Structure formats: C-alpha cells, structure tokens
Amino acid sequence: MVRLYLKQISDEKWLKTDNQKTIKRWLTRMGLVIYHEDNYKNPYVNKLDFELVYERKMVNDLKGKYGDIWMDYYPLYASGDKLGIMQLEDSRPSLYSSNKTVNLSLVSAGAAKFLDELD
Numbered sequence: 001m002v003r004l005y006l007k008q009i010s011d012e013k014w015l016k017t018d019n020q021k022t023i024k025r026w027l028t029r030m031g032l033v034i035y036h037e038d039n040y041k042n043p044y045v046n047k048l049d050f051e052l053v054y055e056r057k058m059v060n061d062l063k064g065k066y067g068d069i070w071m072d073y074y075p076l077y078a079s080g081d082k083l084g085i086m087q088l089e090d091s092r093p094s095l096y097s098s099n100k101t102v103n104l105s106l107v108s109a110g111a112a113k114f115l116d117e118l119d
Contacts, residue, residue: 004047006034014054 006027010018015026024043027034030053032045058077062070069092076084 002047003035003044004050005042005044007042009050014050 006020006023009015009023010020015023017023024034027045027050032049032053034043034045036043055078059070059074062073062077066073072088073085075081076088
C-alpha cells in the first residue's frame with residue numbers, strides 16, 4: 001500500500017484546507033480508513049483509495065456528459081489537456097446537435113401568419 005499522509009493532503013492542497021480536523025472529517029465521510037504510525041503522530045490513508053474517491057465526481061460528470069466514450073476523455077481531463085479535449089470533440093459528432101424533427105403546434109392564427117411571412 002502506498003501511503004498518503006494527511007500532512008501531504010494539506011501541503012499539496014488536495015482539499016484546499018490546512019485544518020487536520022476538516023481533512024479527517026472529509027476522509028471519514030468518504031469512507032476512507034485513517035491509519036496511524038508512530039503512536040498516532042503520522043496519520044495516513046491508502047493513496048489509491050484516496051485518489052479513487054477524489055476523482056469519482058469527475059468520472060461521474062464525464063459519464064453524464066460523454067456516455068460510453070467517457071474513458072477517451074478521462075486522461076485528457078486528468079492531465080488538463082485542453083487541446084486534446086478540443087481535438088477529440090472536433091473528431092466526434094457534436095454532443096449538442098441533433099437531426100431530430102420537432103413538430104410544433106401553433107397556439108394562434110397570428111403565429112401561423114407570422115411563420116408564413118418568414119418563408
């Protein structure tokens with residue numbers, strides 16, 4: 001197990017706080033086990049478990065946005081590769097465009113006249 005000490009979490013600004021109690025509360029709330037060495041002087045967590053919990057929100061967001069192809073985007077988002085994201089989006093059909101036909105029902109004769117004038 002690779003250790004990630006609470007001091008590292010604080011120093012590297014993983015959670016944007018230096019408060020050890022706040023960090024411990026967050027870790028506990030996320031279901032992570034806090035281990036201790038040296039008579040409780042150096043608390044740590046399993047680094048892999050921490051990273052999985054930390055990145056879960058981003059993964060869920062990517063799944064919602066990109067569906068089944070979210071794994072193509074994950075390494076680009078994780079590394080902050082904006083150009084790579086743009087290139088990948090340009091190479092795929094647009095997420096926001098659609099070839100669907102929309103049927104509208106007009107609520108007034110005035111609306112029908114207005115649309116006829118547009119043609």
